[in-house]
Amino acid sequence: MSDLLTLGFDAGLPPLPECHERAWARHAIGILNGDAHRSADTHLVKPDFAGLKGISVYFKDESTHPTGSLKHRLARSLFLYGICNGRIRQGTTLVEASSGSTAVSEAYFARLLGLRFIAVMPRSTSRQKVDEITRFGGESHFVDHAGAVYAAAAQIADETQGYYLDQFTYAERATDWRGNNNIADSIFRQMEDEESPVPEWVVMSAGTGGTAATLGRYIRYRNLGTRLCVVDVEGSAFYDAWRLNDREVTAPGSRIEGIGRPRVEPSFVPGVIDHMMVVPDAASIAAMHVLSERLYRRVGGSTGTNFFGLCCIASAMMREGRKGSLVSLICDSGERYSATYYNPDWLAEQKIDIAPWRQMIERLID
Numbered sequence: 001m002s003d004l005l006t007l008g009f010d011a012g013l014p015p016l017p018e019c020h021e022r023a024w025a026r027h028a029i030g031i032l033n034g035d036a037h038r039s040a041d042t043h044l045v046k047p048d049f050a051g052l053k054g055i056s057v058y059f060k061d062e063s064t065h066p067t068g069s070l071k072h073r074l075a076r077s078l079f080l081y082g083i084c085n086g087r088i089r090q091g092t093t094l095v096e097a098s099s100g101s102t103a104v105s106e107a108y109f110a111r112l113l114g115l116r117f118i119a120v121m122p123r124s125t126s127r128q129k130v131d132e133i134t135r136f137g138g139e140s141h142f143v144d145h146a147g148a149v150y151a152a153a154a155q156i157a158d159e160t161q162g163y164y165l166d167q168f169t170y171a172e173r174a175t176d177w178r179g180n181n182n183i184a185d186s187i188f189r190q191m192e193d194e195e196s197p198v199p200e201w202v203v204m205s206a207g208t209g210g211t212a213a214t215l216g217r218y219i220r221y222r223n224l225g226t227r228l229c230v231v232d233v234e235g236s237a238f239y240d241a242w243r244l245n246d247r248e249v250t251a252p253g254s255r256i257e258g259i260g261r262p263r264v265e266p267s268f269v270p271g272v273i274d275h276m277m278v279v280p281d282a283a284s285i286a287a288m289h290v291l292s293e294r295l296y297r298r299v300g301g302s303t304g305t306n307f308f309g310l311c312c313i314a315s316a317m318m319r320e321g322r323k324g325s326l327v328s329l330i331c332d333s334g335e336r337y338s339a340t341y342y343n344p345d346w347l348a349e350q351k352i353d354i355a356p357w358r359q360m361i362e363r364l365i366d
């Protein structure tokens with residue numbers, strides 16, 4: 001201190017550090033911003049169902065992102081989060097635990113930034129997703145059970161001195177839920193000119209739980225009357241966790257890729273959910289088939305879960321003589337599931353009979 005006083009400001013100060021790390025971070029953020037700027041917003045599609053009297057149905061179509069699912073938004077947010085926290089740097093190896101869709105999107109962004117990417121996935125992950133990861137230059141590491149992905153990813157990150165992106169922990173906090181064109185902001189803006197611009201309900205399934213968290217928080221923040229219904233699936237821990245108010249619940253794991261988890265993920269925020277229900281897998285897949293026929297293109301299994309949940313709410317609204325709009329999501333396209341949910345042999349093998357569920361849905365919507 002005294003030296004500083006006698007020798008003046010220049011004493012003992014080393015030359016100011018050059019900010020090479022920041023130079024790379026600025027370069028990286030520029031690339032991510034460029035990718036966002038080249039993208040248009042996704043469509044809010046409005047299929048017509050004659051049977052749903054007084055109820056308008058909307059689907060936010062997240063299948064049209066460059067990497068084919070709603071995980072394009074999440075991957076971008078997780079990369080921004082990692083870079084802005086100083087954890088992702090030039091040369092950082094990136095590792096993720098995934099059921100596939102997130103890894104596809106992260107592989108895409110890793111390639112844009114010239115970073116090595118390793119995805120840790122259950123062996124049951126669809127072939128198409130694994131091929132897409134490879135196409136974007138990502139590496140795949142397989143484990144036998146969905147519940148084994150977390151520890152394996154953490155270990156690989158440790159061994160490679162890399163960064164574990166950890167979507168299941170960071171999804172809810174990496175997304176800027178108040179605005180900044182997040183999925184909720186985009187949906188409610190696109191609804192503005194509709195007859196019932198404020199939806200009665202938004203229906204969404206949960207994988208990380210991050211999208212449901214963003215929707216629920218945004219609804220509260222904007223002081224809207226909309227309610228949030230989260231649809232869960234067989235083999236998932238989320239529903240019981242919400243019902244019993246217990247985050248320690250575990251489950252065997254889900255057959256519907258992208259949703260339903262063996263543990264209660266840190267990104268699952270039960271406090272913003274108004275209602276939950278469990279959709280049988282056969283009902284999800286039947287709803288997926290019906291919606292695909294009505295939209296003239298194939299949607300994924302979790303979109304079927306969303307649609308079935310939406311049908312349950314629509315049915316209850318009609319019973320009570322309520323009118324209004326309902327919103328849900330097309331999470332990804334059905335192209336990824338031609339060998340499974342769209343394959344009669346796979347359905348038979350899994351002992352899934354969609355016929356009675358299909359009839360039930362068609363009776364409601366026609």
Ligand SMILES: *Cc1c(COP(=O)(O)O)cnc(C)c1O
Pocket residue numbers: 069070071101102171205206207208209210211212257258259300302303331332
């Ligand atoms: C991740 C995912 C979901 C669920 O979204 P979350 O925000 O993670 O809860 C639904 N469908 C598909 C296909 C997904 O990949």
